[in-house]
Amino acid sequence: MKKVSLFLLAVCWSCLAWSQNPNASGDQKIVAALQDNASFNVVFAVLLVILLGIIYYLFRLDRRVAKMENVHRTPTEK
């Protein structure tokens, strides 16, 4: 839980740093930044890694649960 909190804090902190671009203000800076293809590709790549991470986590959890189910099967299920 502590690691997750630290990770979220780090992500929020980096967003704050990104929003400090002095060349633009308000919503325009986000639009301008996203219209720049290089920035958008980075955002997309980060989001894709997060999504793939969640899917990998689900598969891993599923497999672990399946293993534990095999170990702790009730006599009627065996």
Place this chain on the structure above:
Amino acid sequence: MMKHWWKFVGAALLVFSFCAGLLTPLKPGILDSVSDHASTSEAPFKVSISGYNSHFTDPASNLKVWLINDTAKKIKTCASNVTIVDDAHIIAEFPPVAPLTDPYFSLAVHSEVDGLLFKPEAIWTIDTVKAAMVQSCSPEVQLKESGFAFPFRYILYESIRNLFFHVPMWFTMIALLSWAVFNNIRFLRGLDMKYDHMADQAIRVGLLFGILGLITGSLWARATWGAWWVDDVKLNGTAITMLAYLAYLVLRNAIQDLQKSARIASIYSIFAYVMMIALIGVLPRMADSLHPGNGGNPAFSNYDLDSSMRMVFYPAVAGWVLIGFWIADINVRLKRLKEIISSK
């Protein structure tokens, strides 16, 4: 492995909809148009046009620009000269023209590369004297199909992609809550705790997707309506639904006796589900609403979804629903394992 096929399908659909939903470009459109004269009838005037995803400098574009007044009669005024500034900017010069019916002119730009770009009510004139008749030009253009791209819609712009995230959240929530009610009824018929676990986890995961739906909807509202939350019957209905299901969790945890808790929670869940249908599905259709799909505001029509969006939207819905059921399934199995281990 074979019994897990739906999990792989769900993951694949999700990755596909995520990549296609974010990487597919919008069709070209007119982002902005500004006239250098407040009056259009006194002298020739210039209109600065900003395109979006446009390719005005392409030698093959062969640009044609015209204004349209009186959309019913489609009176057109063609530009006498078009100056290309860059890929996204052109300046069109028009001869003096008095409005025929209303003070607004729509703007059309045709390019052989980008197709027809259209902006309704693009410029406005201060002229109050209306023309009896305006000579109309008839630009010859051939409309062609553009490549795979999402539609360029005013107000929505790039936020149109949120359709692949916001709407599937609600589909997943409703699917999970329907599954929960089905299991609530099965539990009440035989009092088998297995069904209660399934219903309980479906509600918890459904609630998570509902909260994600509220967050994505709020972000979308900020981008399009200018406010994080508006006093709208659909939005308030979803908020009440979320609160009703949060109350389910409180009720469930408030009763110590597991059988009693499961029975009361099941009955409550059935009533909450009926209330959800009324709040989200029925009442918004009977009142005026900003939200698409309500109060005479169309949704899932050609206006909102064209074929390119459907190709991503339906896989996104299927993918998120399968992922939702997968998470609920893992939770049910974990809960069962905990019970087995604690009983040993």
